[in-house]
Amino acid sequence: MDPNAPIGVFDSGLGGLTVARAIRAALPDEQLVYLGDTARVPYGTRSAHTVIRYARSCAAHLERRGIKALVVACNTVSAVALDFLRVELDVPVLGVIEPGARAGVAATRTGKLGVIATRGTIASGAYIRAVASIRSRVEVFGQPAPLLVPLAEEGWITGEVPERAVERYLEPLAAQGVDALVLGCTHYPLLRPVIEAVGQRVLGPSLSLADGAEATAAELAELLEARELRAAGPGGLELLVTDLPDRFAEVASRFLGEDVEEIDVHQVDL
Amino acid sequence: MDPNAPIGVFDSGLGGLTVARAIRAALPDEQLVYLGDTARVPYGTRSAHTVIRYARSCAAHLERRGIKALVVACNTVSAVALDFLRVELDVPVLGVIEPGARAGVAATRTGKLGVIATRGTIASGAYIRAVASIRSRVEVFGQPAPLLVPLAEEGWITGEVPERAVERYLEPLAAQGVDALVLGCTHYPLLRPVIEAVGQRVLGPSLSLADGAEATAAELAELLEARELRAAGPGGLELLVTDLPDRFAEVASRFLGEDVEEIDVHQVDL
Numbered sequence: 001m002d003p004n005a006p007i008g009v010f011d012s013g014l015g016g017l018t019v020a021r022a023i024r025a026a027l028p029d030e031q032l033v034y035l036g037d038t039a040r041v042p043y044g045t046r047s048a049h050t051v052i053r054y055a056r057s058c059a060a061h062l063e064r065r066g067i068k069a070l071v072v073a074c075n076t077v078s079a080v081a082l083d084f085l086r087v088e089l090d091v092p093v094l095g096v097i098e099p100g101a102r103a104g105v106a107a108t109r110t111g112k113l114g115v116i117a118t119r120g121t122i123a124s125g126a127y128i129r130a131v132a133s134i135r136s137r138v139e140v141f142g143q144p145a146p147l148l149v150p151l152a153e154e155g156w157i158t159g160e161v162p163e164r165a166v167e168r169y170l171e172p173l174a175a176q177g178v179d180a181l182v183l184g185c186t187h188y189p190l191l192r193p194v195i196e197a198v199g200q201r202v203l204g205p206s207l208s209l210a211d212g213a214e215a216t217a218a219e220l221a222e223l224l225e226a227r228e229l230r231a232a233g234p235g236g237l238e239l240l241v242t243d244l245p246d247r248f249a250e251v252a253s254r255f256l257g258e259d260v261e262e263i264d265v266h267q268v269d270l
Numbered sequence: 271m272d273p274n275a276p277i278g279v280f281d282s283g284l285g286g287l288t289v290a291r292a293i294r295a296a297l298p299d300e301q302l303v304y305l306g307d308t309a310r311v312p313y314g315t316r317s318a319h320t321v322i323r324y325a326r327s328c329a330a331h332l333e334r335r336g337i338k339a340l341v342v343a344c345n346t347v348s349a350v351a352l353d354f355l356r357v358e359l360d361v362p363v364l365g366v367i368e369p370g371a372r373a374g375v376a377a378t379r380t381g382k383l384g385v386i387a388t389r390g391t392i393a394s395g396a397y398i399r400a401v402a403s404i405r406s407r408v409e410v411f412g413q414p415a416p417l418l419v420p421l422a423e424e425g426w427i428t429g430e431v432p433e434r435a436v437e438r439y440l441e442p443l444a445a446q447g448v449d450a451l452v453l454g455c456t457h458y459p460l461l462r463p464v465i466e467a468v469g470q471r472v473l474g475p476s477l478s479l480a481d482g483a484e485a486t487a488a489e490l491a492e493l494l495e496a497r498e499l500r501a502a503g504p505g506g507l508e509l510l511v512t513d514l515p516d517r518f519a520e521v522a523s524r525f526l527g528e529d530v531e532e533i534d535v536h537q538v539d540l
Contacts, residue, residue, distance in 0.1 A: 039320065040310070045515040050309065120516055147431075150420040160434045161417075168431065245315040246390055 001068050001091070003229045006031040006238075007220070008062030008091075009071045012054070013041030014248075015149070015186035016073030017255035019096060020237065022217035023071065027224070029233030034073075035062055036252075037270070039242035043076040044120040055081040057270045059089060061240075067091060068229050071220060075117055075185055075212075079126035092223055097121075099219045100182045100212030101130035105138050107208040108180035112139050114173045114203070116195075117184030119144040127184060141176045145169040145185070152187040153251055162191055166198040173203060180208045189213055190254065239265040271338050271361070273499045276301040276508075277490070278332030278361075279341045282324070283311030284518075285419070285456035286343030287525035289366060290507065292487035293341065297494070299503030304343075305332055306522075307540070309512035313346040314390040314416075325351040327540045329359060331510075337361060338499050341490060345387055345455055345482075349396035362493055367391075369489045370452045370482030371400035375408045377478040378450035382409050384443045384473070386465075387454030389414040397454060411446045415439040415455070422457040423521055432461055436468040443473060450478045459483055460524065509535045 007027075009020050013036050020034050035058055037043075043051050055077045059070060070093045072078050072085065078095030086093045104113045104127075115127045122142040131140050148169070151162050173181075181199055183189060189211055199207045224230045239252070239260065244267055252260040277297075279290050283306050290304050305328055307313075313321050325347045329340060340363045342348050342355065348365030356363045374383045374397075385397045392412035401410050418439070421432050443451075451469055453459060459481055469477045494500050509522070509530065514537055522530040 039316070041315070045311070046309065046513055047515070050513060123516065147417075147420050147424055147426065150417055154417055156417065161431060161438065164430045164434060243316055243320060245317070246393065 005068035008067035010035040010058045011074040012043035018189045019073035019213045022213040026217040035240045052081045075121040079124040096212045099215035103210035103215035104182040110179045112177045114178035114181040115184045116145040152190040170202045182210045275338035278337035280305040280328045281344040282313035288459045289343035289483045292483040296487040305510045314388045322351045345391040349394040366482045369485035373480035373485035374452035380449045382447045384448035384451040385454045386415040422460040440472045452480045
């Protein structure tokens with residue numbers, strides 16, 4: 001395997017760009033190819049059968065581009081399809097749930113870990129399984145927080161509406177003694193300041209946040225290091241989308257944290 | 271054409287069930303076949319090319335079931351694809367935008383009409399064109415209110431979060447002298463009490479709301495009457511979906527205003 005081959009990153013849409021952003025910050029010498037399946041977003045409301053079918057077609061497209069590793073920057077796909085992809089692909093496959101769960105376990109001292117995510121991710125039990133699989137005794141309290149997704153996409157990330165929404169979602173966790181909270185959805189890092197401020201008020205001032213995007217980037221760096229697959233640079237990013245939605249540049253730039261007008265964007269058919 | 275043939279109703283997802291609900295209330299003797307393209311929802315963020323392609327496949331499926339009329343219970347499709355469908359189908363085709371615009375024009379006395387809808391519907395200019403096409407001098411002020419869609423789907427239809435969101439959306443209309451407001455998205459009737467209460471505070475106590483779903487049902491009744499296509503009964507409803515999403519029964523029941531467990535639901539491939 002060529003260490004200078006690109007890293008594939010895919011998501012149902014543009015939310016996974018927060019993961020691409022974290023990878024770019026941690027591994028600035030790597031070439032990334034990001035595929036957002038914007039024609040079929042969102043996956044979160046699809047059946048597992050459909051999600052697996054879509055995930056396979058995304059992974060196969062990236063594999064044909066000669067990637068050296070695949071990051072599934074989508075909680076829904078990570079929860080449902082990761083095992084299928086690991087069997088089928090010849091390159092290492094990393095999801096966002098296992099790194100997020102490990103970061104959450106490391107962050108809690110009470111042993112009570114909250115996870116906020118979409119309804120589908122919570123219902124899948126993926127975080128509970130991931131915490132159990134690292135032989136941790138930490139107890140997981142899942143809380144669906146679906147409205148934070150459109151709030152992040154709209155850019156309503158400060159002010160009363162997101163504050164009241166976060167408050168309403170975190171209140172049920174207050175009785176559980178939770179002292180660490182995993183941001184279990186790629187959209188949530190945009191709301192991190194509100195989640196942190198409201199969380200410390202509702203759940204206590206010692207609350208720690210664990211960001212699945214950052215944790216995934218850190219595990220990817222370790223994996224590449226261990227397999228001697230670190231690229232020599234220069235790093236870069238190519239964006240592939242299956243549809244060019246309205247406000248693409250605005251929303252993509254917000255998630256990526258840089259102006260996508262400066263980046264190569266191509267539309268592909270899967 | 272057989273007057274006892276069913277009426278086809280389609281939408282990108284489940285929001286159009288508010289239109290089916292209004293039709294059932296206005297025309298209780300009619301058989302409805304509702305098709306929700308839940309595998310490809312939402313259309314609002316897709317390109318016009320993609321929306322037209324999807325709309326054609328939905329309409330063709332319903333036409334094969336022998337419908338006597340087609341109601342496009344989706345603002346995005348009504349804005350983008352109605353002319354194509356009218357050319358291609360042999361049955362009358364009704365959208366939700368023209369009836370909503372007519373109801374709005376009838377409701378305003380100041381001649382300043384607000385329209386709240388998704389970003390795509392507002393950007394399409396469809397309500398401005400619809401108002402102009404009825405030779406009205408009413409001025410249209412479009413305001414995207416995209417977060418009201420997930421709020422309706424989540425069932426967050428009372429309390430501070432929807433109140434603050436509606437307030438934030440309506441405030442820009444306050445300076446325009448708007449005295450009537452079209453609910454230009456199939457999801458919004460669920461939030462009607464909040465929109466009415468906040469609207470009367472922000473836009474003035476004489477504010478009238480025009481509901482596109484009710485207006486469409488009323489125009490459909492006139493159309494069937496004029497063409498002698500009223501069914502003899504008994505009425506009924508069959509639900510077709512292209513995917514069975516999570517929480518289908520809960521969300522569908524909320525939009526339809528009755529328990530979908532009591533209704534025939536079939537999954538179809540388009």
